[in-house]
Amino acid sequence: MENHLSLEHSPIREKIMELYTDLFLHDGYGKISLEMRFLKRGQKEIIVSSGKDFRFVVDWPEVRSAGS
Incomplete structure (x- = not known):
């Protein structure tokens, strides 16, 4: 599994910082x-x-990479 998050996590991180x-x-x-x-x-x-x-919903990386 990769150590960085996709861009879909940006709104979550922004909300936490806000x-x-x-x-x-x-x-x-x-x-x-x-x-x-x-x-x-x-x-x-x-x-x-x-x-x-x-509330946010994001894809789990293992499933996303299995479909590629």
Whole structure:
């Protein structure tokens, strides 16, 4: 398996950085959580939570490379 992520992960990484920045600049406290689980059809669901849930679905690399 390759060590880098495809471009479909960019929105997830951007959301995590946005939430981190918001929490850091906030004058109180906060929490960010990240959950991942396998879905059917060779995908993973990623849920980023920080007061609100942000749901993303991405292809699992082993399935993507097997189809190539």
